[in-house]
Amino acid sequence: MNDQEHPAPTAPTAPPTRVGVIGLGAMGLGMARSLRTAGFSVGVHDLRADVAAEFARDGGTAYASAGELAAEVDVLVGVVVNAAQVEAVLFGDGAGGEGAGGAAERLRPGSVYVMCSTVDPAFSAALEKRLVASGVRYLDAPISGGAARAASGELTMMTSGGPEAYALAGPVLDAMSATVYRLGDRAGLGSKVKIVNQLLAGVHIAAAAEAMALGIRSGVPAEALYEVITHSAGNSWMFENRMAHVLAGDYTPLSAVDIFVKDLGLVLDAARPEKFPLPLSATAHQMFLQASASGLGGEDDSAVIKIFPGIELPAAKTAPQEEN
Template identity: 35%
Template sequence: MIEAGNYPTSPNAQPPADDKVVACIGLGLMGGAMAANLLKAGYAVQGFDLDPAAMTRLKQLGGAMAPHPAAAASGASIALIMVSHSKQVEQVLFGPQGVASALPAGGVVWVASTIPAANMQDFAQRLAAHGLLAVDGPVSGGMTGAEAGTLTVIAGGSDAALAAAHGAMQACSQTVHHVGGVGAASTIKVINNLLAASHVALTAEALALGMRAGVDPKQLVQVIMQSSGTSRMFEKRAARMVAEDHTPHASIGTFLKDLDIALDTAESLHCPTPIAIAARQVFKMGADAVMARASDTLLLKIYEQLEGVDTASNPGEAPCRHSNKN
């Protein structure tokens, strides 16, 4: 069970150097868009990413490029971390030339990445030893929400940490939910992603069934979106799957990573998750068949490889060749 623990700074913590300077570590689809909204809100952004193109985009928007995370954090009051997974978070925080070595004492580290709650709690304790506050602050809303500044921030941490990061979180979001201590937010985000991934997999499966049965896929999407079977992920993905619009908004690999976190969490709590396990199998097939970085809309194509389902065939050409009943 997650305890709402607060993580105090060290006794000699000093006020940050400049409360309008934010270090943004990770400038991909999500981090880059969040950095852009911070700039629009009047913050100075010092950014770092391993991708030179992402760094160039930040510079074109008016941000400053830093050669490493420590340089980005120097003189900032907040460090926003938006990288892919827990090992990367640890590296950019505590590795050579990491954020923790350079962010002024009293500064706050907002970890927006989706990582296991236990890892987030560990990082918060280690940041406290450096005189730094931590916000467990994963976000929901995807690339479109990041670009529009309408993300939902799920925020956990001490009152001091949440207050220090509030302005930056508001600049990137429409809603900020304060949910308790460090770890609580990561747990809620993992549960959200378990649902989202399962809905994406079911969207692909439902479309494959309808197309194989000879139903007009566009009409199917229209009807479901106005019926009880709809979901936010169906509404965001179904039409794009049918139109074969595979512009990456979220990747197969990201959903697979998130499901792995959710399933590991469930296993540690002895909580059965048969539906999420099945959804993970679909995403794993997708990662193996196409590419982990490919758009999750490509999951519909996976059903072409399953016995009895061929989304490329003419609608109504043949019934499914197998039954779920024994």
């Protein structure tokens, strides 16, 4: 986007001091805490009122609806799961869904909506046009790094949008992340890069699970296999991270199987109009679909290893292992 395509909304007269975060899951809660640590006045909304209230006890304000929160902030950060929830947050009818009250109509002209969800790039580009038409700036800003990095303010953010949006929201992005990539001046580019990242992440998790399953089926002790592979050329970040969950027998969902059913589905959807083949992505998607259909959709994405027959997986340890 540039100034010739859309008239620039009137800028607020002071730097942003109030930030809102919608969605206090594993990522959003850590991001909200990082903003609070950085000195921002932070308001939050989550469908789980108790989670929002707990956050507010240590500083900040919990709001009953996305609309009420939006009316009070200069920068609103959305950390919900998918495009349907983004739509509900921004344009909900107030009937009690994610967006009860509808945030878009309550955001002040010149404020910024920062969209951190993984969505179809075309959806993100269309969303920018809808918001800019009402005077609200927009940043396409998907995130990567996991819950631990969200909590420490060390995320990677893949962003795109207009310079006015960056001017207002830049300090907010910096407080939540170690690296902010500025990929262009129009929405959709950040989401395109995130789609590529999710292709690799999903394929690597599926491959890691397949490799570990083969080793276990072949009689190699799981701990020994993990030790060797994590010090060999075949290692990957996903193998090292996710197979540690398998060794601990801990499938607490830091990122659930169903997230990759969605995200790899988006990968395939993005390639289809280009008639671009993605054979590894398609296979990995089927593996996560099989896991979800087997009742594992709510478990950690490492639970995709459970689709392999004839293997005895490590039992749960007495103390759950935290993600590094």
